[in-house]
Amino acid sequence: MSPTPSTPVDLRSDTVTRPTAAMRAAMDAAPVGDDVFADDPSVNALQSKIAELLGFEAALFVPTGTQSNLCAILSHCQRGDEYIVGQQAHCYRWEGGGAAVFGSVQPQPIDHQPDGTLALAAIEAAIKPDDAHFARTRLLALENTIGGKVLPFDYVAQATQLARDRGLSRHLDGARLFNAAVAQAAERGTDARSEARRIAECFDSVSVCFSKGLGAPVGSALCGSRELIVRAHRIRKMAGGGMRQSGLLAAAASHALEHHIDRLANDHALARRLADALRDVPGLSVETPQTNLLFVDLVGDARSRSTELLAHLKREGVLATGLYRLRFATHLDVDTDGIDHAARAIRSFFNA
Numbered sequence: 001m002s003p004t005p006s007t008p009v010d011l012r013s014d015t016v017t018r019p020t021a022a023m024r025a026a027m028d029a030a031p032v033g034d035d036v037f038a039d040d041p042s043v044n045a046l047q048s049k050i051a052e053l054l055g056f057e058a059a060l061f062v063p064t065g066t067q068s069n070l071c072a073i074l075s076h077c078q079r080g081d082e083y084i085v086g087q088q089a090h091c092y093r094w095e096g097g098g099a100a101v102f103g104s105v106q107p108q109p110i111d112h113q114p115d116g117t118l119a120l121a122a123i124e125a126a127i128k129p130d131d132a133h134f135a136r137t138r139l140l141a142l143e144n145t146i147g148g149k150v151l152p153f154d155y156v157a158q159a160t161q162l163a164r165d166r167g168l169s170r171h172l173d174g175a176r177l178f179n180a181a182v183a184q185a186a187e188r189g190t191d192a193r194s195e196a197r198r199i200a201e202c203f204d205s206v207s208v209c210f211s212k213g214l215g216a217p218v219g220s221a222l223c224g225s226r227e228l229i230v231r232a233h234r235i236r237k238m239a240g241g242g243m244r245q246s247g248l249l250a251a252a253a254s255h256a257l258e259h260h261i262d263r264l265a266n267d268h269a270l271a272r273r274l275a276d277a278l279r280d281v282p283g284l285s286v287e288t289p290q291t292n293l294l295f296v297d298l299v300g301d302a303r304s305r306s307t308e309l310l311a312h313l314k315r316e317g318v319l320a321t322g323l324y325r326l327r328f329a330t331h332l333d334v335d336t337d338g339i340d341h342a343a344r345a346i347r348s349f350f351n352a
């Protein structure tokens with residue numbers, strides 16, 4: 001075994017990154033004001049930058065992706081409305097039911113297909129007729145990437161066109177939109193920014209996280225029309241998300257947009273490197289990662305050794321999440337050596 005690294009190889013999530021020295025310098029240099037008075041130049045600059053980058057009129061800086069999705073859903077929907085969403089979508093499954101709790105907006109979840117999409121026929125079938133028995137179907141919410149998978153662009157175009165034809169608004173939870181854009185750009189030989197904008201243009205609102213692969217400490221942005229962002233701003237206030245000298249955080253996010261988009265390709269390469277290093281290990285079924293999230297299923301007898309494996313990895317200085325289905329997230333704070341160490345630690349557990 002290689003020596004255990006002094007800081008763990010932390011593959012639990014791409015949220016664990018710490019701001020780089022250059023990002024801290026940008027934060028230190030940021031001019032700030034009081035954003036509740038719309039007076040913080042660094043927040044205003046970030047909001048203009050992300051809105052322009054994704055082709056929207058306006059944007060709102062919010063503390064978390066959860067609050068961003070909440071502001072979006074409550075801006076699109078009224079009490080008694082519903083949104084169509086995937087069973088595994090963050091804004092249905094992983095946000096404490098916020099849209100229902102705070103907004104009396106009912107989710108209409110539908111199953112995903114293996115590629116992460118929601119079948120067009122299933123979306124169509126979930127749209128309710130205008131009838132007093134039913135909630136009013138108002139919104140289609142997609143997520144890209146979803147479980148690390150990039151939604152095929154043609155699918156995004158078709159699903160959002162279907163929603164538009166049926167009078168629904170369209171929201172994208174693009175927490176990892178730039179991972180999708182970087183993967184799509186590599187495939188099409190284009191650049192990540194134009195791919196991000198191409199995806200975003202299919203939607204009425206888009207939420208992006210700065211605190212995931214982009215490596216900022218805190219924050220997300222919701223983008224949309226000026227009118228939508230005015231509504232979202234009120235909801236952010238009600239949710240307690242009006243921040244003051246948040247320019248310190250916005251400066252980190254702006255730095256990330258300038259310096260950390262294209263480098264997401266490294267994270268994707270590291271996820272593939274780990275997958276390739278594990279493929280022949282008996283007891284493991286290794287997915288081929290499309291972006292920075294690698295899923296590995298424990299199969300056969302190995303299933304009963306799941307907790308033992310995670311404990312072994314922890315002793316070896318490797319952190320991951322999951323039970324029978326492990327998740328390894330690559331990010332700014334892991335490198336080739338860390339990934340190779342993780343692969344050796346996993347292989348040694350299986351004597352492979």
Ligand SMILES: *Cc1c(COP(=O)(O)O)cnc(C)c1O
Nearest residue numbers: 064065066067090091143173175
């Ligand atoms: C992380 C994440 C969010 C928001 O997370 P916060 O922890 O609230 O910032 C939303 N959607 C998706 C898909 C995510 O991965």
